Amino acid sequence: MAPMTPTLTIASALSALNIALLAALLSVWWRNYRQFGTPLTLGLVAFALVLAVENVVAIGFFFSSGMLYAADPGAQTAVLAMRALQFVALAFLTYVTMR
Helix, strand or coil, rough: CCCHHHHHHHHHHHHHHHHHHHHHHHHHHHHHHHHHHHHHHHHHHHHHHHHHHHHHHHHHHHHHCCCCCCHHHHHHHHHHHHHHHHHHHHHHHHHHHCC
């Protein structure tokens, strides 16, 4: 197994934070779906589930030795930037949802 670089360690932590935010969103959206039963809230539930699975898979790739970007610092930086952008988007979404 290839050692984790600091960049991928931070990307992994951001993925874990993304999963936590998605879990909070999922609980609110599921409760709303059960109460109102609208297709929009069901779509939000599906969105949260798919994005959570994507983040779990990403963490698996971060820890696997077969990563496509394991030896490329540029790719690692891009992955970190995408995880950070996703975190910012989910943080805003969580903030407005919980308000």
